[in-house]
Each structure stands twice: as C-alpha cells, then as structure tokens.
Amino acid sequence: MSETRKPPERESIPFRNPGWAGNTGEFELSEREVRGDDYVGTRPADGGHPSRATSYPYMLEKKDPSAPLFSGSYRERYEKILTRYPDTRAALLPVLNLAQELRGHISQETMTEVGALLDLSDAYVRGVTTFYTMYNKRPVGRFLIQVCTNVSCNLCGADDVLEAFLEHTGTELGGTSTDGLFTVMEVECLAACGFPTAVQINSRYYESIEPGDVPALLKHLREQGAE
Numbered sequence: 001m002s003e004t005r006k007p008p009e010r011e012s013i014p015f016r017n018p019g020w021a022g023n024t025g026e027f028e029l030s031e032r033e034v035r036g037d038d039y040v041g042t043r044p045a046d047g048g049h050p051s052r053a054t055s056y057p058y059m060l061e062k063k064d065p066s067a068p069l070f071s072g073s074y075r076e077r078y079e080k081i082l083t084r085y086p087d088t089r090a091a092l093l094p095v096l097n098l099a100q101e102l103r104g105h106i107s108q109e110t111m112t113e114v115g116a117l118l119d120l121s122d123a124y125v126r127g128v129t130t131f132y133t134m135y136n137k138r139p140v141g142r143f144l145i146q147v148c149t150n151v152s153c154n155l156c157g158a159d160d161v162l163e164a165f166l167e168h169t170g171t172e173l174g175g176t177s178t179d180g181l182f183t184v185m186e187v188e189c190l191a192a193c194g195f196p197t198a199v200q201i202n203s204r205y206y207e208s209i210e211p212g213d214v215p216a217l218l219k220h221l222r223e224q225g226a227e
C-alpha cells in the first residue's frame, strides 16, 4: 500500500500575499516562497509588488525626476534585470519601470537616457513608452488614482465614483491637486470586473468602491501622504 505523501513543511511565518488582482489574497506562503531569495533592493513598503528584482512599477513617495539612472541599489537592480533577458531591447520594459519608480514619470529626457543605456534609438524607446498607458508621460501626484469606467464598473456607477474623486480632490480629470497629492484618471478595464467599481491607487487595488467611500479613502491617503 502506498504511503500518503505529506505536503512540504512551510516556514512558520505566514506572508500576506497581495495577490495578482489586488490586496485580496490570503495564502500561507512565506516571503521567500513568493519573492525568491535572489531579490535585490528594498521591497516597496506599501502596496508594491513582491517580485524578485522587481520590474513592476510602483512609485516612491518622494520622486526625483532628476535622479540618476541608475546608482546604488537601483544600479544593482538594473544589472540584475539585464541578466534576465537575451538582449537589451528585451529588457526595455522593466528598465522603464525602474526609471518610473524612481522618477515618477518617463519624460522625453528619460526616454533618451534609457535609450542610451540600452543602446536603443530614441524613436524605439518613445514608441514603446507611448504605447503603454502605465508609463506616465508627465508628472503625477503622490497618489495616482485610476478609476475604471469600463462596462462592468460603468453599469454599477463608476461615473459617479469618478466624479466623487474629482470633487473631493478638487482636481480636473488628469490634473494634479494643488497639494501635489492626487492625480485622478479614468482608465479602461482593470481586470477586477467582479468587484465594481474598481480603482487602482498607485499599485494597489481598491474594489467595490462607491461614491460614499471616497471621502474616507482620501482621508486615509492624506494621512499616509503626511507621514
């Protein structure tokens, strides 16, 4: 008779996995199981993605549009990224992500610098950067609020949620509040259609948002922004 196989023992400290579709998953995974053990750099303190060299964009609290590309731990992460791709062209997306994390947006100058680093033409880098809406082509606030107004969310009142964000931040669509905290944008489907209205704030998802939730959510963000 064959023996029942026991599952492998897990490390005792559970890790709250942010999950792919937001902050909803609870899995008994250790941090090492999620991130691997060859991670380079500092894990985002709030809402960042726990992947290894992290090629996933999040934004530092204090962005520095003139920060060097790249030095210190960012240089380590940049070099780590290069080892994962067959050529520099293939590494363009994660390198742009890294630049955005550091500088907050990808300006024309940043495109040129990244092109020089990777030996790619300005036109190529610009073509890629402008194709993806996740790259901010101009500065955004400390919190980039992206409200999905696509079909599922729209049917459930996304327009009113968007309006509430604009009203309570005192901004216009795509503009940044005078305190520099908030930029509110309308986006296409965030792939969280089961939880309308879906809102992405920096790299974190907030689901099933209604207009009445907006003041408390902004208060929470303002408290974070004042830290």
Ligand code: FES
Binding pocket: 148, 149, 150, 151, 152, 153, 154, 188, 189, 190, 191, 192, 193, 194, 196, 198
């Ligand atoms: S329609 Fe809003 S997340 Fe898909």
